[in-house]
Amino acid sequence: MHEVEQAEVRDWDFPRGVASVEVMVEHAVERGVQAERILAGTGLTPAALTDPDRQIDAHTELAVVRALVRELGTDDSGLGVAVGRRYRISTFGIFGFACVSSATLREAISLALRYYSLGFAFCTPEVEWSEREVITRFHYDRVPADVQWFLVERDIVAIHRVMSDLLGGAVAFTRAEFAFPAPARPEPLATELGVEPAFGRAHTLFGVPAELLSQPLPLANQATWALCVGQCRDLVRRRRARTGIAAEVRERLLPAARPGGPGVPPTLDAVAADLAMSTRTLRRRLAEAGTSYRGLLDEVRHTLAEEMLTATPMSVEDIALRLGYAEATPFIHAFKRWTGTTPAAYRRGRIGSAAALRW
Known part of the structure; x- marks a missing residue:
């Protein structure tokens, strides 16, 4: 078995909901930064972040990312890890429920790739399936350089958290490699991913054991899955109107x-x-x-x-x-x-x- 599967989108510039902005604003507020400072210039208010039907373009979320990094972080701050761990399967709404109700992790990953534009990532993944290990390579060459490291950290840690939610327990990666210089404090990333990260590599990627693919998910339900996937499909169509x-x-x-x-x-x-x-x-x-x-x-x-x-x-x-x-x-x-x-x-x-x- 050796297959490669890519996300349905090749770029981060797709419309999205506001749940991810809400996550970042909550983190900023807990760190003592007013929500209005993070949302300045976006046209969003704290009240708007509770509207499940509110849709924004990716550049609006990117403006929030830049404000968050400006207020709270540097490349070496571990901010991406701190924010990424706040993303849970429930953050993704009906898309998350579709993944949770999938039969296996393999099915959930394929579903996530197929409806990747219902998430909030800026890095786009390519998954390579083999008999021993599943490797996910991250592509982010179009992500602005000033927030690239934050978003790579955030997106990988968020994926790790979601996979752990799906399986009902912490997942330890088999490896985590980054095409970035080592930050001053790599410990938060190592602790979160369960493996010592390697830096200065040719690609940014992470691996999980292949045997996890066929493991039944605790909340698998075919009827629920079918309903959720139908709603995901309708949501994609509405967003692409x-x-x-x-x-x-x-x-x-x-x-x-x-x-x-x-x-x-x-x-x-x-x-x-x-x-x-x-x-x-x-x-x-x-x-x-x-x-x-x-x-x-x-x-x-x-x-x-x-x-x-x-x-x-x-x-x-x-x-x-x-x-x-x-x-x-x-x-x-x-x-x-x-x-x-x-x-x-x-x-x-x-x-x-x-x-x-x-x-």
């Missing part, structure tokens, strides 16, 4: 893939012509909006594929054709990339979950 040019392109892609539509989506050139602009201009405007024609087409296909698998008796082959694929194979590969499973397995799971809930 688009405006402006991206919404206009998306609207032009939807009719082609809906039942009764022509099946073949319009090309980028055709969409640009319909919007009375050049292909180059459309491509540039989509890039400025943080998306692309290919990304929007994937979103539309993903959404409609799940709808058709759940609500219609159409075969996988017919759905593939309806979505504009020449045959089923490339659709199956794409669906597995979107969801981590095959269309047939997804349909069986949805049918099974519905039956369990009716029972």
Whole structure:
């Protein structure tokens, strides 16, 4: 067994809830810093942090991070460890409940990667599965240098805490390596992770024993898992609700893939012509909006594929054709990339979950 699995996002610039900001503000207040100083310039108030539906962009959380580091820490302060240990599975709301109700740690990790944008991390992970050890490499080259070490510490310690919550006891990493010079005080990190960290390495990574993967989670429940995953999927869609040019392109892609539509989506050139602009201009405007024609087409296909698998008796082959694929194979590969499973397995799971809930 040797596989590599990546997070669904490759960058930290995705919308998020305010629970992470609340965690950091609480830490600052306990250290004697007024909440208003940490939130200055963000448009947020302490009261807003209790709103579970409040959504912010990543740059707002980054402003809070910078204020926290300015008020409380340096690279050698251990601030990232102190803040990271405050993140628990309950911090992540329905996303956390979906992980808790997973059957095994392997399933929970795959789910976390698939819905990584429902978290608060700035570092993006890549997980390598092997027979003896599971290695998670952190990528953070796009994270601003002035807060890079804090966020690496915070995110790794937060993941360690969440894994410990999932398994019902402290997890000791097999190793922890950092592509940073050793801080003046590495002891808090070593104590938290249960292993002596190594610094000045080529990559930032941590490992856990492979045997933990198949260990049943204490709160595993298939029906709860199915409900929570459905809510995670809906939350991702709401957060990705688009405006402006991206919404206009998306609207032009939807009719082609809906039942009764022509099946073949319009090309980028055709969409640009319909919007009375050049292909180059459309491509540039989509890039400025943080998306692309290919990304929007994937979103539309993903959404409609799940709808058709759940609500219609159409075969996988017919759905593939309806979505504009020449045959089923490339659709199956794409669906597995979107969801981590095959269309047939997804349909069986949805049918099974519905039956369990009716029972």
